[in-house]
Amino acid sequence: MTIALCDANNFYASCERVFRPDLADHPIVILSNNDGCIVARSAEAKALSIGMGVPVFKARDIIQQHNVAVFSSNYSLYGAMSQRLMSILESFIPYVEVYSIDEAFLDLTNLYAGSSSAILYGQQIRVTLAQYCGLPMSIGIAPTKTLAKLANHYAKQHPEYNGVYEVQPGQETMLLKAMPLGEVWGVGRQLSHKLQAMGLSTAYDLACIPPKEIRKRFNVLLERTVRELNGEPCIELIHQAPDKQQIICSRSFSKRVFSLEDLQEAISSYTSRAAEKLRSQRSTAKTIMIFIRTSPFDRQGQYRRSVFIPLPYPTMDSRLLVQNALKGLKAIYQPGFAYAKAGVMLCDLSDSRLVQHDFFSTQYDSTSALQLMNTVDAINHQFTNGLFLASNGIQQAWRMSRTQLSPNYLSNWNQIKRVQVK
Numbered sequence: 001m002t003i004a005l006c007d008a009n010n011f012y013a014s015c016e017r018v019f020r021p022d023l024a025d026h027p028i029v030i031l032s033n034n035d036g037c038i039v040a041r042s043a044e045a046k047a048l049s050i051g052m053g054v055p056v057f058k059a060r061d062i063i064q065q066h067n068v069a070v071f072s073s074n075y076s077l078y079g080a081m082s083q084r085l086m087s088i089l090e091s092f093i094p095y096v097e098v099y100s101i102d103e104a105f106l107d108l109t110n111l112y113a114g115s116s117s118a119i120l121y122g123q124q125i126r127v128t129l130a131q132y133c134g135l136p137m138s139i140g141i142a143p144t145k146t147l148a149k150l151a152n153h154y155a156k157q158h159p160e161y162n163g164v165y166e167v168q169p170g171q172e173t174m175l176l177k178a179m180p181l182g183e184v185w186g187v188g189r190q191l192s193h194k195l196q197a198m199g200l201s202t203a204y205d206l207a208c209i210p211p212k213e214i215r216k217r218f219n220v221l222l223e224r225t226v227r228e229l230n231g232e233p234c235i236e237l238i239h240q241a242p243d244k245q246q247i248i249c250s251r252s253f254s255k256r257v258f259s260l261e262d263l264q265e266a267i268s269s270y271t272s273r274a275a276e277k278l279r280s281q282r283s284t285a286k287t288i289m290i291f292i293r294t295s296p297f298d299r300q301g302q303y304r305r306s307v308f309i310p311l312p313y314p315t316m317d318s319r320l321l322v323q324n325a326l327k328g329l330k331a332i333y334q335p336g337f338a339y340a341k342a343g344v345m346l347c348d349l350s351d352s353r354l355v356q357h358d359f360f361s362t363q364y365d366s367t368s369a370l371q372l373m374n375t376v377d378a379i380n381h382q383f384t385n386g387l388f389l390a391s392n393g394i395q396q397a398w399r400m401s402r403t404q405l406s407p408n409y410l411s412n413w414n415q416i417k418r419v420q421v422k
């Protein structure tokens with residue numbers, strides 16, 4: 001097999017830079033929800049030793065000193081860029097597994113039957129991406145997914161390969177010895193500690209342990225990893241992402257929330273958002289879970305509660321979902337607490353096209369309800385803040401604060417990039 005892992009470099013920062021060419025070569029950082037911590041950095045910001053996950057106030061001095069550009073996270077922009085990125089990859093080859101917002105595995109196996117070079121092809125992909133959507137990309141090519149991941153990391157570390165590194169026969173040992181355990185796909189921090197305690201430190205050390213012994217001491221997943229490190233493909237490409245089994249929408253508030261009314265607005269908005277996602281994968285939900293909680297960092301009283309609410313029938317109707325979510329909220333709300341976060345989870349999902357009607361129950365989403373929801377979705381697809389339930393509220397004082405948000409260049413006509421021609 002020949003697998004390529006394509007991974008955009010510093011994706012969030014690169015997306016912001018596409019629309020801000022004045023920030024080329026300039027350090028950029030992106031903040032988490034509510035502008036709390038630094039969650040992404042451009043290469044220049046990394047070079048200033050600005051740490052990942054650091055609260056922004058701790059980096060304030062470096063930010064001012066070096067005039068670092070600071071952005072709130074703009075997920076609608078990153079999502080829109082991701083879609084473009086993936087469709088460009090798919091225009092090269094149909095065998096694409098979208099692995100994350102900025103990563104995809106490509107199966108190049110049948111493309112190079114004995115001829116031509118995969119590296120050249122990789123370079124073509126990089127050039128096209130840079131030209132069509134302005135995103136820099138690194139590509140690692142290897143006989144297995146796990147090795148392709150490592151090769152990608154190697155390409156990022158070694159600029160002399162110009163963004164594309166292919167593991168050539170005979171180079172495997174060199175690559176594995178250069179990679180710490182923590183870089184191996186599927187080896188998280190905990191597992192990495194356990195392996196270190198056994199005296200291992202590099203991917204090479206792990207690859208040298210007989211797979212059967214690994215299975216005995218750990219599990220079959222790590223055994224697969226070891227086999228893959230040795231060039232034996234065990235993890236197939238998944239061409240289509242499976243539908244989600246649960247849909248979650250939860251967020252921290254910009255400030256503490258006390259009243260039932262504010263919580264109702266938040267729960268109603270989160271439920272509406274989750275219901276939209278539910279319909280986009282054409283599923284129905286049979287149960288809804290909601291939670292509210294105070295902040296563990298607050299000194300005052302602590303309170304956290306969640307509740308599962310069974311729905312009368314599997315539904316994708318926002319109105320029914322919100323109505324039940326609010327019923328659940330009323331049941332768990334306690335006045336007198338400073339709430340910091342709330343969330344909604346839709347569960348018991350099934351494919352709406354395969355709904356089994358219960359012999360005794362005649363209830364399911366009516367045709368008119370489905371038509372209404374489709375219409376609402378179609379309108380909201382075209383217009384931001386098009387149609388929403390009044391229970392979502394209009395002021396939304398609790399809403400996440402994102403003071404450094406860049407415009408939604410790609411999804412809002414009013415925020416489209418203006419270019420001045422002199």
Ligand SMILES: [Mg+2]
Nearest residue numbers: 007008010102
């Ligand atoms: Mg990346």
